[in-house]
Amino acid sequence: MYGARIKHYALIPAKKKSVRCQRKNWRNFIQGRCLVDFTFKTIPSRIFEKIIVSTDNADYRVFKGAEKHIRSKKLAASESSVLDLINVIIREYKIADEDYIWLLNPTSPFRLASDYRQIMKIIKQKLPISLISAAEISPFIWKDNNPLFEIKGRRRNTNDFKEKYAVENGMFYVVRPGYLRKNKSWYSKKTILYKQDTFWSSVDINTEDDFKQAQRMGRLWKTKSGRRGNV
Numbered sequence: 011m012y013g014a015r016i017k018h019y020a021l022i023p024a025k026k027k028s029v030r031c032q033r034k035n036w037r038n039f040i041q042g043r044c045l046v047d048f049t050f051k052t053i054p055s056r057i058f059e060k061i062i063v064s065t066d067n068a069d070y071r072v073f074k075g076a077e078k079h080i081r082s083k084k085l086a087a088s089e090s091s092v093l094d095l096i097n098v099i100i101r102e103y104k105i106a107d108e109d110y111i112w113l114l115n116p117t118s119p120f121r122l123a124s125d126y127r128q129i130m131k132i133i134k135q136k137l138p139i140s141l142i143s144a145a146e147i148s149p150f151i152w153k154d155n156n157p158l159f160e161i162k163g164r165r166r167n168t169n170d171f172k173e174k175y176a177v178e179n180g181m182f183y184v185v186r187p188g189y190l191r192k193n194k195s196w197y198s199k200k201t202i203l204y205k206q207d208t209f210w211s212s213v214d215i216n217t218e219d220d221f222k223q224a225q226r227m228g229r230l231w232k233t234k235s236g237r238r239g240n241v
Contacts, residue, residue, distance in 0.1 A: 017059040021112065022061070045119055048116070057126055110185065111184070125143075151175060209230075
């Protein structure tokens with residue numbers, strides 16, 4: 011286990027129904043595994059005190075090494091808040107304020123073992139209130155039909171920008187339970203942004219097209235995880 015005092019808990023949230031991509035969490039994704047199982051199988055060993063799959067899918071059977079949390083209908087509704095779910099998990103599993111809970115969305119499935127270990131290293135060194143993963147993106151960003159960059163004069167190259175831009179990718183939301191309970195948020199001025207720039211960093215499955223594209227990418231995927239083997 012990493013660290014003698016601080017404990018880490020993984021939460022995989024997976025509702026039975028989804029609106030824009032039907033049964034996205036449960037149908038075959040890659041090699042006969044659904045997104046929930048794929049997410050579990052990419053988690054390296056000896057990191058988490060518990061791996062919790064929270065779902066309203068009564069038929070789902072978790073892998074050995076995970077625990078199934080049956081969520082209420084209220085927490086499984088389309089408008090339900092993941093923050094409310096996390097607070098329930100914190101309370102029911104008696105997770106201490108100084109520990110860390112990791113939200114691992116199945117819809118951002120391509121996590122590397124090296125990501126987990128690098129985040130653990132950051133936490134051990136800096137003890138952040140929270141850490142959020144993000145994919146680095148081009149600075150040429152548009153909002154609706156308006157560019158959010160200077161368009162007068164010479165068009166700048168990407169290297170001309172001093173600022174770095176990134177977008178949350180849904181892979182890792184890591185937060186101290188005490189802060190989340192009191193502030194109802196995982197954002198703070200001390201939040202650390204964990205930037206990723208791999209081929210897999212921008213995958214976030216919300217639509218049917220997203221799902222199919224991720225499946226095509228998944229044919230190239232090889233996990234580097236530990237004892238659970240390849241997915």
